[in-house]
Amino acid sequence: MERTPMAELSWLPEPLHPVAYRIGRADELGYQLGLESFQWSRSKPLARTRRRENGTEQLVVTGIRPVPPRISMMFSEAVNHLRAAIDNVVFHLAGQTEEGPLNVKREKAVAFPIYGDEGKYEEWCKTTRRRVPQLTPGAQLGDRIRSLQPFASAGRAIASVEPRVAYLNGMEVHREHPLLLLQEYSNTDKHRALRVAVHRSLETVRGDNPAGDARPMRTIEVGDVLPSTRIGTPVFAEHSPFVAIERPGIEDVVVNPGHRGAPHREPAATAGPGRHGRTQPSAPQGSRLRLRAPTHPAGDRSWAP
Numbered sequence: 099m100e101r102t103p104m105a106e107l108s109w110l111p112e113p114l115h116p117v118a119y120r121i122g123r124a125d126e127l128g129y130q131l132g133l134e135s136f137q138w139s140r141s142k143p144l145a146r147t148r149r150r151e152n153g154t155e156q157l158v159v160t161g162i163r164p165v166p167p168r169i170s171m172m173f174s175e176a177v178n179h180l181r182a183a184i185d186n187v188v189f190h191l192a193g194q195t196e197e198g199p200l201n202v203k204r205e206k207a208v209a210f211p212i213y214g215d216e217g218k219y220e221e222w223c224k225t226t227r228r229r230v231p232q233l234t235p236g237a238q239l240g241d242r243i244r245s246l247q248p249f250a251s252a253g254r255a256i257a258s259v260e261p262r263v264a265y266l267n268g269m270e271v272h273r274e275h276p277l278l279l280l281q282e283y284s285n286t287d288k289h290r291a292l293r294v295a296v297h298r299s300l301e302t303v304r305g306d307n308p309a310g311d312a313r314p315m316r317t318i319e320v321g322d323v324l325p326s327t328r329i330g331t332p333v334f335a336e337h338s339p340f341v342a343i344e345r346p347g348i349e350d351v352v353v354n355p356g357h358r359g360a361p362h363r364e365p366a367a368t369a370g371p372g373r374h375g376r377t378q379p380s381a382p383q384g385s386r387l388r389l390r391a392p393t394h395p396a397g398d399r400s401w402a403p
Contacts, residue, residue: 113190120183127176134169135341143339144299144318150329157324157335165341173343174287181284184210191239195232204229212281214248248275258345272345282346299339 107115145161188210193200200208207229213219223234234240244250255273257264264271299318318324318339325335 111190114187117183117186117190120179120186124176124179124183127172127179131169131172131176134166134172138163138165138169139338139340144337146324153329154326155329156326159318159320159322159324162318162320169341177280177283177287180280184280188233188239188243192230192232195237195239197232200230208233210243212248212277214275214278216247216249219244219247219249246277248278251275274345279345286346298342299337 107118110118141163143163144159145163146157147160149156149158185208189200189205189208192208207226211219211222211226211233213222223240227234231237232239233243235244248254252275255275256279258272258274259269261271263269299316318337324337325333327333
């Protein structure tokens with residue numbers, strides 16, 4: 099029986115259907131990441147006890163529920179699907195050019211390059227032009243690849259956190275091109291270690307010193323003192339713990355998996371398959387995915403009388 103393409107993907111060449119499945123899976127993982135992170139935040143992961151010392155009463159962290167390892171595993175899977183999807187598209191298109199089908203030797207040279215430095219990209223072109231010239235400038239596919247390079251599309255940089263959230267919580271905004279982020283996450287995941295999901299917490303303390311009420315996002319460890327107050331002076335402390343993914347190469351820069359700056363969001367829109375002059379189709383009925391999961395916990399409130 100002759101196979102017929104799925105109606106929802108009829109605009110896409112059948113050899114590229116697995117690319118659509120990869121992107122759909124990455125999007126699904128993005129939703130699951132946000133949901134799992136939200137559930138961890140709502141589970142009251144901080145264990146605390148009160149301690150009196152030198153005329154003060156303190157709220158001390160005695161335990162923290164570990165972030166589920168599957169969050170890191172889902173993040174890793176999403177990154178690898180996205181990186182593979184881009185290479186899969188280039189491999190298919192490279193074999194459809196006037197140079198004809200690829201032989202085994204030329205197949206090994208096919209990949210989507212990612213360069214933030216134009217000089218290094220030009221060096222790559224010199225080597226690649228001898229084997230797969232259709233990937234280099236001067237060919238239609240090569241021109242498109244060049245236009246997507248980070249050095250040629252710097253305006254597409256995405257922030258690690260929404261600027262207004264950063265301002266309110268004393269955080270620094272780190273901006274990076276989505277393809278460079280994808281490359282760095284992928285390389286770190288393959289050659290070093292899985293990106294570990296870490297926890298952070300937003301902290302609000304209200305008491306008799308309004309100037310001390312503002313608290314930036316912080317890392318909370320076992321043994322940390324949350325609020326501290328004189329015995330008999332009421333203080334209201336609110337903590338909103340959340341899961342974060344460390345950005346590679348930048349110390350202490352983290353991304354909430356539900357935030358649009360997480361890498362499962364942007365690269366597919368940057369370099370994935372599309373139709374010239376036409377709008378990307380929505381997901382098929384029955385597999386439509388929410389692009390944003392709830393990621394703001396209600397908070398964990400404590401009183402220190």
